[in-house]
Amino acid sequence: MTKPIRLNEQLCFSIYKAQKQFNHFYAQALAKYKLTYPQYITLLSLYEHGTMSVKEVGQALDLDSGTLTPLMKRMEKDGWISRKRSTVDERRVDVSLTEKAEMMRDDIYEHVGSCMTLLNLPEESYVAIKESVDRVDGNLSAIPDESLN
Amino acid sequence: MTKPIRLNEQLCFSIYKAQKQFNHFYAQALAKYKLTYPQYITLLSLYEHGTMSVKEVGQALDLDSGTLTPLMKRMEKDGWISRKRSTVDERRVDVSLTEKAEMMRDDIYEHVGSCMTLLNLPEESYVAIKESVDRVDGNLSAIPDESLN
DNA sequence: GTCGAGATTATTGTACACGATTGAATGGAG
DNA sequence: CTCCATTCAATCGTGTACAATAATCTCGAC
Secondary structure, three states, X not given: OOOOOOHHHOHHHHHHHXXXXXXXXXXXXXXXXXXXHHHXXXXXXXXXXXXXXXXXXXXXXXXXXXXXXXXXXXXXXXXXXXXXXXXXXXOOEEEEEOHHHHHHHHHHHHHHHHHHHHHOOOHHHHHHHHHHHHHHHHHHHOOOHHHHO | OOOOOOHHHOHHHHHHHHHHHHHHHHHXXXXXXXXXXXXXXXXXXXXXXXXXEHHHHHHHHOOOHHHXXXXXXXXXXXXXXXXXXXXXXXXXXXXXXXXXXXXXHHHHHHHHHHHHHHHOOOHHHHHHHHHHHHHHHHHHHOOOHHHHO
């Protein structure tokens, strides 16, 4: 007598769908800049920390080089960032913002900020939900892979 | 004086990361069945509703045929489902479960169920968080694309 | 000074995800 | 009965994701 698993009662499915909605939301909001969501968070990270190596961006975003290298090549082609091998340590590739990125900074902050108000969630709810999701994330990452065999 | 956007305070980023953690969690939990997460939810949907058209699966999972067609071809090759054109309406392709899928059903329910206990979230929290995430999803989907230009 | 273990980035292969387009099939409106 | 707008699956192009592997580099042991 095994209990069936109903899709619409699964937290993973809710998060899966919410992530896609956010993706769509940002696709619209960022269309005028021709940025995708992963490109946008890469940009945010650089705005926040300044020039970083690919490795450091990967740690900030929880993405590996297999994702970041092609993504950053596209961002370089679109004039958002420049990439060059560090002269100090030639294994590293330093990623820095272009003039264009610096110039667009406030515009992007402001536009995205105003779009976010349309989400229509009171500040306390927003923070509370975020903390809940972070807890789920934390609990998940604490599970050793071997225990799932 | 534009307020900077801090990545680690963004709900979208928390959900983005949690989704990836769930993906990793299910990649481990489903490895013995050689199923990915999207394949697993396709299977769940068929367990729940029986034979469905591609369109109906797409509505249940919020995915389009561009994603589902290749995914289902892989699932067919791996012996989970069979696909055939409806004789009633030849635009439709009916997707049904194989013997193998029916036989594995309880095994999968049980194994995934036991993995879920490792998430270590009390039932009330689980439900409350899920409802919060669903609300965010609902609010997002209510935003008209044009208002984000 | 050279060598090799370990670290770091790039590349490759597989699998989503989705917008846009295509082409076959359907079912009304007239 | 015949157009023709609509529906549906498949296809194509672009862009993530990530595991696995390859290529490159650093630094400490000697």
